[in-house]
Amino acid sequence: MTPALARLLAASDxxxxxxxxxxxxxxxxxxxxxxVPLEIWRRGDDLxxxxxxxxxxxxxxxxxxxxxxxxxxxxxxxxxxxxxxLAPAGGAALDELLSLRLAxxxxxxxxxxxxxxxxxxLEALAPGVEPPRVRWAVDRARGLPLRAEFRTAEDxxxxxxxxxxxxxxxxxxxxxxxxxxxxxxxxxxxxRIRALFDxxxxxxxxxxxxxxxxAAAAPAPGTVPSPGAKDQRPP
Amino acid sequence: MSPLEIARLALRNLARNRRxxxxxxxxxxxxxxxxxxxxxxxxxxxxxxxxxxxxxGLGHLEIADAAAAAARGAALDRPASPALADWRExxxxxxxxxxxxxxxxxxxxxxxAQSADGRSVSFVGVGAEPDRERRMGFEVRLRxxxxxPAAAPAPGADAALLxxxxxxxxxxxxxxxxxxxxxxxxGTLNAxxxxxxxxxxxxxxxxDTRFLKLPLASAQRLAQTDSVSNLLVGLDDTRATGAALxxxxxxxxxRAAPLAVTPWSERAPFYGQVRDLYLGIFVFLGTIVxxxxxxxASNTLVMSIxxxxxxxxxxxxxxxxxxxxAALLVAEAAWLGALGALAGAALGLGAVLGLNAAGxxxxxxxxxxxxxxxxxALVPEAFAGGALLMILVLVLAALLPAARAARLAIVxxxxxx
Numbered sequence: 001m002t003p004a005l006a007r008l009l010a011a012s013d014x015x016x017x018x019x020x021x022x023x024x025x026x027x028x029x030x031x032x033x034x035x036v037p038l039e040i041w042r043r044g045d046d047l048x049x050x051x052x053x054x055x056x057x058x059x060x061x062x063x064x065x066x067x068x069x070x071x072x073x074x075x076x077x078x079x080x081x082x083x084x085x086l087a088p089a090g091g092a093a094l095d096e097l098l099s100l101r102l103a104x105x106x107x108x109x110x111x112x113x114x115x116x117x118x119x120x121x122l123e124a125l126a127p128g129v130e131p132p133r134v135r136w137a138v139d140r141a142r143g144l145p146l147r148a149e150f151r152t153a154e155d156x157x158x159x160x161x162x163x164x165x166x167x168x169x170x171x172x173x174x175x176x177x178x179x180x181x182x183x184x185x186x187x188x189x190x191x192r193i194r195a196l197f198d199x200x201x202x203x204x205x206x207x208x209x210x211x212x213x214x215a216a217a218a219p220a221p222g223t224v225p226s227p228g229a230k231d232q233r234p235p
Numbered sequence: 236m237s238p239l240e241i242a243r244l245a246l247r248n249l250a251r252n253r254r255x256x257x258x259x260x261x262x263x264x265x266x267x268x269x270x271x272x273x274x275x276x277x278x279x280x281x282x283x284x285x286x287x288x289x290x291x292g293l294g295h296l297e298i299a300d301a302a303a304a305a306a307r308g309a310a311l312d313r314p315a316s317p318a319l320a321d322w323r324e325x326x327x328x329x330x331x332x333x334x335x336x337x338x339x340x341x342x343x344x345x346x347x348a349q350s351a352d353g354r355s356v357s358f359v360g361v362g363a364e365p366d367r368e369r370r371m372g373f374e375v376r377l378r379x380x381x382x383x384p385a386a387a388p389a390p391g392a393d394a395a396l397l398x399x400x401x402x403x404x405x406x407x408x409x410x411x412x413x414x415x416x417x418x419x420x421x422g423t424l425n426a427x428x429x430x431x432x433x434x435x436x437x438x439x440x441x442x443d444t445r446f447l448k449l450p451l452a453s454a455q456r457l458a459q460t461d462s463v464s465n466l467l468v469g470l471d472d473t474r475a476t477g478a479a480l481x482x483x484x485x486x487x488x489x490r491a492a493p494l495a496v497t498p499w500s501e502r503a504p505f506y507g508q509v510r511d512l513y514l515g516i517f518v519f520l521g522t523i524v525x526x527x528x529x530x531x532a533s534n535t536l537v538m539s540i541x542x543x544x545x546x547x548x549x550x551x552x553x554x555x556x557x558x559x560x561a562a563l564l565v566a567e568a569a570w571l572g573a574l575g576a577l578a579g580a581a582l583g584l585g586a587v588l589g590l591n592a593a594g595x596x597x598x599x600x601x602x603x604x605x606x607x608x609x610x611x612a613l614v615p616e617a618f619a620g621g622a623l624l625m626i627l628v629l630v631l632a633a634l635l636p637a638a639r640a641a642r643l644a645i646v647x648x649x650x651x652x
Contacts, residue, residue: 030421032316052423056459060425075390075456076414076426080349189422 005111009120012138012145013102014163014172019198020044024098029190041199045099097148097161097177102136105129116140131158144169157182167193236559245566252542255535260575262531263625266524267579268586270621273520275587275611277513282612285473285499288506290372291438292361293499294339294467295476296483298325303464304495317342317420317462325487325494329468332482334475337370339363340463342454346417348397348447350405358401358415360447362454362463371469376605380409380433387452394432395453400444402434409433415447419459427457436604443604476500525628532632536568540640547640548648557641564640568633569626576622583618587611 001009010016020043027037037053050062059074062082070079106122106129113119122134131150135157138145144166150159160180167175173196180188236244249256289295300318319325319340326338342362349355366385368375375382378399388394395415397407407413409431416426429449437446455461470479476498483496500506540547547560595609 028422030419030423032420032422034421036421036423057423060423062424071416071424071426073424073426075393076428077412078351078414080414080416080426081353082416082424083347083355 001108001111005118005120006108008118008138008140008143009108009111009136010103011143012136012172013100014145014174015098015100016103018098018196019200021199023197023199024193025195025197026191026193028192035192040098042098043199045101048098099130100134100148102134106134113140117146142169144172159183164190236555236563238562241559241562241566242570245563246570248539248563248567249570252539255538256571259532259535259571260578262528263572263575263629264579264582266528267576267621267625268583269524270521270624271580271583271614271617272586272590272611273517274614274617274621275583277517278612278614278617279610280513281510283607283610284506284509287438288503289473289499290374292373292467293502294371294373295470295473295499296468296480297465297495297497297499297502298329298338298468298483298487299465299495299497301493301495304497317458317460317464319465319494320462322463322466326466328486329466329483332479332486334470334472334479336372336469336471337367339367339371339373339467339469340451341465341467342451342458342460342462343464344415344417344454344458346415346457348401348405349414349416350407351412352406354405356401356404356445358445358447359442360395360415360417360449360454362449362451362458364451367469371467373469375433376436376438378434378436380431383432383448383450388450390456393427393429393449393453393456395429395447395449396433396435397431398443398446399434399436400440401447402431404444407431415449415457417457420462421459423459425457425459427453429453438604440604525624528625528628529632532568532571532629533636535571536564536633536636539567540564540636544640544643544648544651547643548645548651551643551645551648561637561641564637565630565633568629568637572626572629573622575629576625579625580618580622583621584613587613 022040022042024040024042025037026040027035030036036057038057039051039053041049041051046064046066048062048064050064052058052060059072061072063070063072063079069082071082072079102122105125107125109121109123111118111120116139118138118140120134120136120138122136124130124132132153133151133155135149135151136145137147137149145163147160147162149157150161152158158181160182162178162180163174164176164178165174167173174193177191177193178188179191298319300316303316303318306316322340326340329335329338340363344358344360344362346358346360347355348358363383365383369385375396377396379402380396383394383396395413397405397413402408405413411431412428413431414426414428416424419425435448437443449457451463455463468479468483470476480496480498487494487496550560551557591610593609596606597609599606
């Protein structure tokens with residue numbers, strides 16, 4: 001791979017330059033067509049909190065610490081540990097995408113260019129990195145990714161993520177992503193990102209909405225979920 | 236000779252060789268009894284299977300959103316999506332129809348059940364209305380604990396019935412709490428704690444490993460929806476299904492969002508398969524019985540004619556016509572059929588009553604959990620049909636020998652040794 005292509009690959013990674021601590025406001029279009037608003041709080045790659053914002057979802061959270069995730073719901077007294085089978089396609093796709101570090105975790109096996117689109121075949125540098133293989137298609141002229149195909153170790157396609165539009169091309173902040181789980185039947189899931197806040201940026205912190213009422217409070221991403229964890233507030 | 240005289244003479248001829256006649260009657264009686272007993276077993280199996288299907292969860296009619304039903308297609312075990320939003324209005328319209336005992340709403344769910352010690356097992360569940368299901372005659376086969384309460388539970392007091400295989404996999408018993416996790420119609424996850432009210436069996440071993448039932452209100456809380464997947468209509472008489480189907484379709488016609496009204500028989504392909512199988516077995520056995528009776532009766536009739544060749548020659552010599560000779564022999568066969576069928580009907584009735592009184596049980600069919608009672612139905616059509624069949628078979632069996640006897644030359648017949 002030429003140095004130019006290597007630079008293109010590094011520059012096209014939308015989340016490599018993402019803030020270490022961030023808050024993402026987004027929504028996804030549910031299977032029944034209804035829009036589901038939520039926000040994701042992340043600290044580094046290991047801690048994440050998903051807070052569901054729709055009225056009917058109040059009090060519902062997903063907390064992830066490393067590879068372990070828990071669902072907290074008002075109807076369940078204890079957090080429910082989520083197996084991979086429980087991971088909803090949209091949330092999993094987005095979280096997987098947020099954890100993607102192309103330059104750090106992958107090496108390019110090959111790169112092909114056709115009609116202005118460069119397709120990189122990427123392979124994980126270490127075992128345990130998910131997904132083991134990625135097919136990464138980049139618009140050469142704009143330096144923006146077009147789609148990512150997450151593949152299994154056996155090189156079978158597992159999930160397809162398409163970057164449909166961008167709210168900030170310079171900062172590589174997508175506006176709409178469509179994820180399709182190729183191993184399951186079902187319609188594609190559309191994720192709309194409304195805002196991205198850098199939590200280490202004081203001005204962004206000031207722009208945050210007030211914390212939720214105690215009844216809808218969430219555990220902090222830095223805490224291990226426990227029966228009492230629902231009473232803790234987000235950062 | 237008048238027909239009456241022919242009939243009387245034929246009956247007297249049967250009495251001439253009592254042992255042979257008794258043997259023929261025994262063959263015909265055994266054949267008739269076999270048909271009666273087999274028909275009773277088949278009818279009881281059909282009725283039992285149909286009742287198990289209808290009262291085990293299908294109801295007589297299903298009302299579902301037409302698009303959702305079409306998307307479900309032939310995969311009947313795939314839960315319908317909660318697409319019926321105005322189900323209360325639809326129910327009001329249906330419960331006003333004749334023969335309808337109750338209309339129950341169902342919400343189908345799939346997800347994971349987790350026990351307090353962290354064991355998790357996937358489940359297929361249904362949210363139902365216990366009070367209405369009771370009015371529809373639905374059966375709950377409790378193995379432990381108690382049935383679901385009739386009233387909708389308050390939030391935080393949710394309960395569920397777990398099939399015994401699922402309860403065993405989770406290691407829970409009645410009174411313990413499990414957490415159910417399911418996907419909402421929007422695609423998000425939700426969780427709900429439910430107390431195990433009781434452990435049940437569905438009667439199907441495979442389904443017992445993953446089935447659970449909970450009140451509709453709890454299922455709606457878990458799925459975060461007010462809609463339901465379908466409505467099940469219970470009738471006071473299964474024979475009214477056709478009329479109720481037409482009435483329901485008429486009552487629900489013209490809606491903006493069309494509804495599919497499906498009778499239980501279309502949702503139970505298994506019933507049709509079993510019915511076809513049993514009918515095939517019945518026809519096969521019936522054919523064997525008929526062939527045996529025909530062979531035995533033909534042999535008896537041929538023997539009877541061969542022994543009476545000189546007698547037939549004498550009758551012909553004193554002016555008895557060929558037709559009368561043939562009619563006499565056919566009448567003997569008809570008497571054999573009628574008397575044998577009568578004896579067979581009595582024998583069959585005794586066998587049916589005796590087997591029912593014996594209370595015998597058969598091992599569970601493949602895939603089922605419980606042994607089944609060996610019971611036989613009394614099928615009037617089998618008695619009448621069996622008797623008519625035997626008379627017809629005997630008459631047909633007698634036609635050829637009778638024709639041969641009628642064609643005998645008088646001189647040859649008189650000189651027969």
